[in-house]
Amino acid sequence: MITRIVSKNFEIPNSHTLAVAKANGVYESIDKAFTQPSYVIETEIENSGLRGKGGGGAPAGAKWCLATRAQEMDQTSAKSYLVVNADESEPGTFKDRQIMEFDPHLLIEGMMLTCYAIGAHDAYIYIRGEYKFFADRLNKAIQEAYDDGLLGKKVKGFDYRLDITVHRGAGAYICGEKSALIESLEGNRGHPRLKPHKPSPEYYFGAPTLVNNIETIATVPYIVTNGAAAYRQYGTEKSPGTLLFGLSGHINKPGIYEMAFGESMQAFIDTIGGGVKNGKKLKAVIPGGASTPILNAQEVKEARLDYESMKEIGSALGTGGMIIMDEDTCMVSALKNLLSFYHHESCGQCTPCREGTAWVDGIIANILNKKAKADDLELLSDISKTMNGKTICVFAPAVAMVIDGFILRFRDEFEAYIQKSLGEADA
Amino acid sequence: MSFSFNSDNEKHFADLLPRYPHPKALVLPCLWMAQYQEGYISADAMDYIAKRLDIPQAHLYGVITFYTMFTLEPVATYHIQVCKTLSCELCGKGEIIRSIEETLGISVNESTPDNRFKLTEVECLGACGGAPMLSLNEEYHENLTVEKTKALLQRLAR
């Protein structure tokens, strides 16, 4: 079940050092790639069907195209940037850190190829502030790369300058949203930007910018070296390749496991994850990081781990970080935990999210503390409707779908709590 | 009392400046440098950074207060931040908190009287596979048990 594309070197001792990385194939794609025209890489990525691994799953090739086309049309500076999104803050997601810890040179190789493809000479790795260990490790790897002539004025002797800078965030989940990330990188508060009316790249200080998740970029070397067809061997037709899937919560073997798309979720949990901890029964799984609709045990049995299948059963694949909940888990507490998270992380810019996330957090707290009112579930659904599709970014819609998912699948638990509240109120 | 970067930070600043298209982009790196230098971001440091990067002070204040990890006041020597989000809660974060509270005699959001320890709860730190866990002065301690936690606190108490 385990397929090692990005995680190929993870278990090799000192894989994060340049010497070991090189000895295991890292940077081998550079010589050939930099002698070919840059569109060769872009074409290969498009043909591979590589999809962004930050949770959205949008085709990477199309995104790259937007950046390159915008740069060609921009007559003033003809500059573009690559920003690697290492702001991994989605609860249940801890995959990107593996790359930074165990194969940072693979990431650097991916960045070199991507920058060459889109004509960028400056790249930034925006890493969440809490990941200090990983930022240090990245910085060391980058320094090794500079010392080895892989980065700097002439990348590996080619007439191409590339500078990579690690940029630490400071604790804001919303800075993982790509336009908020760019705002933060510009030195502002991490407020997402209004979305353009036609497909458009991001703009960093006015220059076209490609923002990609770190795992997406780390996949680029494999595709460039082995070709699009090789990548498409894995996964499904619409979700080709692999993802660093995660398991956490009530699971015997929590961790990150790279697998091709399309595997059975139940098989993944049982075989790789070793099943639910303490021999308990499975109750629910949040499939792809907190912002994906929860699945009950029956749905887990039917679920397949690719973007289309997850959408069909009314959820989303997201980051593939599964949170496993056993039969004793209280769903009301679980939802409260998540709504607290969202309340804390809302940037506050637009009304439905700023007020909505605070309000629903208050309502679920009341339900949990037996101070609920009879129509609190209708109220939650109502607020969820107002938060869905009416905001600047997708943060509030995610909260709305989380609420809807929990109430749809575990309504009786919520109603039981409300009954207790009304009982207490009467007493 | 005014603030300026120490020589290491000055070097770091000089290295970073040409890497960005505009000095404004150095807001976060400068805030980190100031916070490491003094342990928190002082009013003087804010003034210095605003002038150095030619940005309005009120804007800088708005940026600092937006992010969770920046602090405008000194913090205890050991800042214990226990992750409270779902996976960690499912895996026993409650017990870890209780053991810390009992051992140190403080509740969440409090500091010990000698200001050696502060305990807070934070949102997902991206270590769900190692739940429950905590971050101690930005260093992750994962796969905690009550025993491991108490041992950690003992080591720090000396």
Place this chain on the structure above:
Amino acid sequence: MPNMVNITVDDQKLKAPEGAILLQVLIDNGISVPHFCYHEALGPDGNCRMCMVEIEGQKRPQISCDTRVKKEMVVYTKNESINDLKRSILELELLSHPVDCPICDQAGECSLQDYYMEFGLNESRRPKEEKKLKDKKLDIGKNIILDQERCVLCARCTRFTQEITHTNELAIIGRGNDARVSTLPGQQMHTAYAMNIIDLCPVGALTSKDFRFRQRVWFMHSAPSICHGCAKGCNIHVDHNQEKYKSDTIFRFRPRINKSINGHFICDEGRLSYKQENEERLDDFYHQNRRISQENALSYLLRYLHDENTLFVVSPSLCTEELVIIQKLAERFDIKMNAYHDPYTDPDFGDDWLRSQDRASNLAAVKKLGIPTSKEELLIELGKTKVVVNFDHKALCENNAETQNMLVNKTQIHFVSHLFPECKNHELLLPIASYSEQKGTLINEDGILQKFEAGLCNEKKNLLELLHIINATPETVEQVWDEILAEKFGLAYETISAEGKQL
């Protein structure tokens, strides 16, 4: 010139400039679409989400402030789903809003109140104990009180200090529903245009300390006038009310929109200049410190004009009609005029926006009427005369060595609206209406001719009326134009539009 295209709004056909902001087009066509963060002078921000409309072909409702007009666009601003949406977003805006209406100065001109009455009218679904508490009644300087609880975080005020005045005093701090507007701790507002944020704020989060608790807005009447503080001629509303047993009092000036002159804003000093209108008024006619009747005062005046060598010193802030009527009087008696302008120049006051260093409001008209303004000429004429008739010139009202020198041994006759410290040295004092009590026209420093209307209805006679009695010159502004000014300027009074006329 933008291309005008056809669009349909709520089944009505409209013409709109292609590429214009849809919300502005709707506002300009009198279609009410609720909004907080959009402002014509600041542009859209997209954060309040109140201005959502349905656009045919788009599956989700769109914010009209971020939508550009495209030809054949079909827009719905009021159907069931949009009404529902508006109500829901409004509910969220009101969620933590304190029920301060009884003590909030914004009441009566508050967007939240207006929208609530228009399409809200729902009960609160969250107990008030759970409302988020923030700081209230923060004095942030420059006469501004900030109430963070009332704030809807539309960011108009912060954008004003960032993008219009570039003084950056305000920022949004914190995150999520803890976010609030603030200055840097310990700092205050300092821009000369600070009080504009009070008008910009759609709710009672930013209110005027000067106006605090003084008057309910629905009792006040508004007159369109012009600030007389400098040669910029910013348009204002004069908000006034006559309370029982009191005289008609001005409570505040507010900016009046004039896209050719001041846009949506005025400077703080001009805004607060209403105070002078109310204070220290000259109410009666005096002869050598004894109160006399109007009839007697005018007789005395005529005697001086007939018998003695006289000089008229006129204020360059008088309206055009007053200037030309005084000119007629001067012609009749062969008297010289001077609108000595030096005291009205203040380089420290002038800036590159709405504050002119010329503190006179009608110098352009003075020049057009050929009235001399120099100090040299004034001193020459003063040397030749015994009697000085002062028509509200402020320098002659000031207590300084220069003025005393000029007026030593002269017979002083003052037509003034306000008392002044040295007025006891008068021979005659004649009270006249001030600009807020009369109508007239001014020409600003860019040559724009503008009208202003009378605000207060007090019983003061204005200068035109007094001089009509002794010189039979036209008594009203309209008559002055009919008989004199229409020919001089080549246009009729009625053709001067609200925005003014570029000469």
